[in-house]
Amino acid sequence: MKEAIGLSEATILDERKRQVHRTGQGELDLACNTDSLAGAVSQRACVFCGSRVVLYPIADALHLVHGPIGCAVYTWDIRGALSSGPELHRLSFSTDLKEKDVIFGGEKKLEAALNELIDRHQPKAAFVYSTCIVGLIGDDLEAVCRRVGEAKGIPVLPVQSEGFKGNKREGYKAACNAMWKLVGTAPIDDIPPLSVNILGDFNLAGEIWMVREYFQRMGVNVVANVTGDGRVHDIRRSHGAKLNLVQCSGATMDLAKMMKDEYGIPFIRVSYLGIEDMADSLYQVADFFQDQDPTIVERTAELVRSELSQLMPKLAELRKDLEGKRVAIYVGGAFKAFSLLKAFRHLGMQVVLVGSQTGTKEDYEELERITDPGTIIVDDANPLELSAFIKEKGVDLFVGGVKERPIAYKLGLGFCDHNHERKIALAGFEGMYNFAKEVHLSATSPVWRFVPRREQTPLEVTHG
Amino acid sequence: MAESYVSTTNACKLCTPLGAALAFKGVQGAVPFLHGSQGCATYMRRYVISHFREPVDIASSALGEKHAVYGGGPNLKQGILNVMKKYSPALVGVASTCLTETIGDDVPMLLAEFRREFSDLNPPELVHVSTPSYMGTHTDGWRNTVLSLTRQLCTETSQANETVNVFPTLCSCEDLRIFKAMFREYGLTPVILPDYSDTLDGPALAEYEPIPAGGTPIAAIKAMSGATASLDLGRCLPKDTAGADLETRFGVDNLRLGMPMGLRESDAMHHALSRISGKDMPKHIVQQRGRLVDALVDGHKYVSGARAVVYGEEDLVAGLASFLTEVGIDVVLAATGSEKCGLDSAVREVTEDLGRVETEVRMGVDFHEIAERAGQLKPDLLVGHSKGYRYAREWNIPLVRVGFPVHDRFGAQRIATLGYTGAQQMFDRIVNAVLDKRQADSPVGYGYQ
Numbered sequence: 017m018k019e020a021i022g023l024s025e026a027t028i029l030d031e032r033k034r035q036v037h038r039t040g041q042g043e044l045d046l047a048c049n050t051d052s053l054a055g056a057v058s059q060r061a062c063v064f065c066g067s068r069v070v071l072y073p074i075a076d077a078l079h080l081v082h083g084p085i086g087c088a089v090y091t092w093d094i095r096g097a098l099s100s101g102p103e104l105h106r107l108s109f110s111t112d113l114k115e116k117d118v119i120f121g122g123e124k125k126l127e128a129a130l131n132e133l134i135d136r137h138q139p140k141a142a143f144v145y146s147t148c149i150v151g152l153i154g155d156d157l158e159a160v161c162r163r164v165g166e167a168k169g170i171p172v173l174p175v176q177s178e179g180f181k182g183n184k185r186e187g188y189k190a191a192c193n194a195m196w197k198l199v200g201t202a203p204i205d206d207i208p209p210l211s212v213n214i215l216g217d218f219n220l221a222g223e224i225w226m227v228r229e230y231f232q233r234m235g236v237n238v239v240a241n242v243t244g245d246g247r248v249h250d251i252r253r254s255h256g257a258k259l260n261l262v263q264c265s266g267a268t269m270d271l272a273k274m275m276k277d278e279y280g281i282p283f284i285r286v287s288y289l290g291i292e293d294m295a296d297s298l299y300q301v302a303d304f305f306q307d308q309d310p311t312i313v314e315r316t317a318e319l320v321r322s323e324l325s326q327l328m329p330k331l332a333e334l335r336k337d338l339e340g341k342r343v344a345i346y347v348g349g350a351f352k353a354f355s356l357l358k359a360f361r362h363l364g365m366q367v368v369l370v371g372s373q374t375g376t377k378e379d380y381e382e383l384e385r386i387t388d389p390g391t392i393i394v395d396d397a398n399p400l401e402l403s404a405f406i407k408e409k410g411v412d413l414f415v416g417g418v419k420e421r422p423i424a425y426k427l428g429l430g431f432c433d434h435n436h437e438r439k440i441a442l443a444g445f446e447g448m449y450n451f452a453k454e455v456h457l458s459a460t461s462p463v464w465r466f467v468p469r470r471e472q473t474p475l476e477v478t479h480g
Numbered sequence: 481m482a483e484s485y486v487s488t489t490n491a492c493k494l495c496t497p498l499g500a501a502l503a504f505k506g507v508q509g510a511v512p513f514l515h516g517s518q519g520c521a522t523y524m525r526r527y528v529i530s531h532f533r534e535p536v537d538i539a540s541s542a543l544g545e546k547h548a549v550y551g552g553g554p555n556l557k558q559g560i561l562n563v564m565k566k567y568s569p570a571l572v573g574v575a576s577t578c579l580t581e582t583i584g585d586d587v588p589m590l591l592a593e594f595r596r597e598f599s600d601l602n603p604p605e606l607v608h609v610s611t612p613s614y615m616g617t618h619t620d621g622w623r624n625t626v627l628s629l630t631r632q633l634c635t636e637t638s639q640a641n642e643t644v645n646v647f648p649t650l651c652s653c654e655d656l657r658i659f660k661a662m663f664r665e666y667g668l669t670p671v672i673l674p675d676y677s678d679t680l681d682g683p684a685l686a687e688y689e690p691i692p693a694g695g696t697p698i699a700a701i702k703a704m705s706g707a708t709a710s711l712d713l714g715r716c717l718p719k720d721t722a723g724a725d726l727e728t729r730f731g732v733d734n735l736r737l738g739m740p741m742g743l744r745e746s747d748a749m750h751h752a753l754s755r756i757s758g759k760d761m762p763k764h765i766v767q768q769r770g771r772l773v774d775a776l777v778d779g780h781k782y783v784s785g786a787r788a789v790v791y792g793e794e795d796l797v798a799g800l801a802s803f804l805t806e807v808g809i810d811v812v813l814a815a816t817g818s819e820k821c822g823l824d825s826a827v828r829e830v831t832e833d834l835g836r837v838e839t840e841v842r843m844g845v846d847f848h849e850i851a852e853r854a855g856q857l858k859p860d861l862l863v864g865h866s867k868g869y870r871y872a873r874e875w876n877i878p879l880v881r882v883g884f885p886v887h888d889r890f891g892a893q894r895i896a897t898l899g900y901t902g903a904q905q906m907f908d909r910i911v912n913a914v915l916d917k918r919q920a921d922s923p924v925g926y927g928y929q
Contacts, residue, residue, distance in 0.1 A: 055562030062519025086495030129487035
């Protein structure tokens, strides 16, 4: 074991040593929310990515990427964010800047592209994403957007998402700033008193529909989805909601804070992943509205009871095969990791590694509090570190995204995709079952018996 | 088609640095390194991983705002040092991005400084390529990288050796293996650049390899000046290529021919190998060819007159147009996102005197334009990468997946297109796609066809 720890340590670049911690071993003083280290092969993307993931699911808006083709093409229809209506978000629009645009400026092209695309698609709003190059050549995005917006009569919103201006978190902020310009621009007279906005759910595989159904059963109305299955008009009147529910660590928190400051709308942090967090989120909402609707708490309790009575026996069945298996978690936002930790406890599985791309100091303190001693906590990890940690901890199953999957598979571990590209709904009580089932299907596959890390015994050959 | 679009919708191309990263992945012991912001490397990793289903590490200088103002040199150097510490690479392939090209970082100078400053650390080979995303496509990035590798690594005259340099365009890992087998048949030793047949399609492992085994050995690239000949593959090549460069500098005979897709292009390839080796086509290749022709005859009526739209990289499209026309499919539209790449004359070369229809060629187009034109042409079949799926679905016609990326099917790295065996597999897939559609559409549901 000592040797394995030594090997892991050797994999960590000196500059990154402060971004790795082991629960219970010394004071937690994790360096985080810093720029990624050059040459470290971070799993993080950029500011543009942060903005793009947050705004992407707004289905009736035009999403125009102002820059060379790469930024648009790598983000074309890659997420499982579903829409119940228009699907404009699934197309990839770019100004496709060329060398002469870089020299002479891209404003004219941007304006022409906006006019062309707005005429063609008649969107309810347009988001114009700035990329690295635009930040350098100094195009006046604000002015172009204002001009086109006035001419076309729709909001045309610049998103200041130049890739190099920080990490993904900056991108979340830029996205919130863009959405903020929509909030408060439509009438709210018909919004009922028991009403919320859902922030930070992206309707992957239809998850927001599941959550909305719970609220419907509780008698709570949803004004705006921010942004899963999102609509421009809903966001414009989202200031009419009485409460904001904020999921996902960083993505939409800035918007919730702005709405609190400007409109006095309180927010609570919620999570729809896992049993406790899902139930707790519903109870928090019920508690908030109980003065106005004294029966809401009872209705909510009934909902949770009925869902759990169906779920728990099914989970117990799966747990039998999973008990004691060791799990590694590496995700984008740390908040998701909290919920996953609890979810794995229900399956009897032991989390031995947990990390995130964009966790904050508070996030990591919370992780240290809820993880078992010796658990590796890591910020902004890279493939070499992750592979060494996997080896050291004897991990059986990895939870992560596209970039982590081949590392796990190469070494012969089970894998659960918990990224924005997944097609399986993992939220809510039903999602907890889907999650458990996916983990079970992977972890119990016979293929692990044939991978090199397991000893192979050839089938016996008998003499006939 | 007089309308001229300003914007691009659903591009039919990728950006230049992606081509560079893929090409560098095919060099033994190499780590691709993008000099730019962190996002470029991560996005491309995700894109490439989703196709090959393998770990794809691409380092980045992870530039931030202050570097955009003061220059990215310090981060580039620190980044290379960090890659050296953790990957012990034999080569770091530095590709620029739009960010670093625009702020004016002089990468060759920075690398020269690096070699001087850290000479005591015995730095790896450092190869640089200029790949601003606002110029060209991933195909240009690929070619410029291959050219940079030969230019910067092969600088001295080597002893004459028996090898043959091969410069393919983007193809699958299986295709690279087909190349090797083809050469073996003639007793020739190819040096294929790049060769990611192992690095992007490796075995399951007990120990993680920081840099996957395989790739073109650096020593072999350095010895390219002594090769018997070079094969510069592709009908849409620019004047400056690795093969042309080696011919100019070292007098290595450079043969230009199309990627060996379909019967005639494969014949040309075998003819060249036969000429270089002085050996006749081996018997079992004659058999392979014979079986292919036999299959073309057996299957011709299923596909004859089917209308196909092909799209993707220019040389892939030229190769597909050639092959599809051979089997009696009417290629009604051949499209690529690359501009002014010579696809029009390449398609003419391979289809005239053979095709029943004149193939319309469109260059510099996106899927919006392809779809608009194809909507009028009413194709029965799409042939190209995954990103055409939404149109195949809309028109309820089959998409035969070839090229990069294949993000919605399994086994992209094993799709064979080259040589007689590749043509055979492609033909089987196309015929079966047509039969599958016919069967699904039929009210009878015949169990034999």
